[in-house]
Amino acid sequence: MNSVSSDLFAAYGQYAKKTGCSVLQLRVLEALYRQPPCSQTALAGRLELSKQTLNLTVLSMADAGLLALQRDEKDGRRKLVGLTAGGREAAKALLAFLRQEERQEANGSHTHILPDGSVLTHTHTESGDHAHGDAAGAHGHTHTNTKEVLDRLARAIGHLEKVRRMVEDGADCSEVLIQLSAVRSAVNSTGKLILKDHIGHCLVDAVERGDLKTVEELNRAIDRFIK
Numbered sequence: 001m002n003s004v005s006s007d008l009f010a011a012y013g014q015y016a017k018k019t020g021c022s023v024l025q026l027r028v029l030e031a032l033y034r035q036p037p038c039s040q041t042a043l044a045g046r047l048e049l050s051k052q053t054l055n056l057t058v059l060s061m062a063d064a065g066l067l068a069l070q071r072d073e074k075d076g077r078r079k080l081v082g083l084t085a086g087g088r089e090a091a092k093a094l095l096a097f098l099r100q101e102e103r104q105e106a107n108g109s110h111t112h113i114l115p116d117g118s119v120l121t122h123t124h125t126e127s128g129d130h131a132h133g134d135a136a137g138a139h140g141h142t143h144t145n146t147k148e149v150l151d152r153l154a155r156a157i158g159h160l161e162k163v164r165r166m167v168e169d170g171a172d173c174s175e176v177l178i179q180l181s182a183v184r185s186a187v188n189s190t191g192k193l194i195l196k197d198h199i200g201h202c203l204v205d206a207v208e209r210g211d212l213k214t215v216e217e218l219n220r221a222i223d224r225f226i227k
């Protein structure tokens with residue numbers, strides 16, 4: 001699972017809302033369920049994450065009783081990451097949910113989690129067009145920056161986890177504020193990338209169709225983003 005498709009990420013997003021886990025934590029659960037305990041370096045490579053981001057996630061999941069760190073018998077200086085019994089049960093529940101989503105997709109139904117958190121469900125017609133649900137409006141183009149957006153979000157989530165742990169550990173307020181400013185900068189840069197993608201595709205499509213509603217929605221989104 002080196003990269004995550006938009007549909008799979010949407011399924012993770014739905015399940016994260018139900019369970020209170022982060023999308024990154026769910027990715028770790030699935031990856032470790034599908035392979036024996038491994039080093040954090042190997043796991044970070046498989047998930048295409050920085051070691052720092054993964055380390056923060058592993059520590060939080062270990063605190064929650066989902067992961068266990070054990071000494072590598074072949075290299076006593078290294079620790080391996082594996083699932084606890086509770087983590088294995090959580091992974092099984094996740095995979096059961098993902099299989100259900102795959103069956104729905106096979107029947108022609110897709111679900112997306114949009115950047116504002118709203119849920120969009122649509123089906124594919126025989127002509128290949130999209131029939132959308134009413135929950136989130138029109139969405140009929142291909143995003144070109146999805147992987148980069150997901151990577152940036154994963155890094156921002158990991159950084160925010162670090163800030164949370166700093167607060168829990170009683171870190172100096174000035175240091176917390178500095179780290180929060182870094183998180184805000186990461187989120188803003190991600191938003192700019194999404195906006196660039198949106199303008200390059202949604203807006204172009206809307207202008208070609210004479211869809212003034214989409215243009216108005218983009219203006220409102222820009223106003224909210226730059227506040």
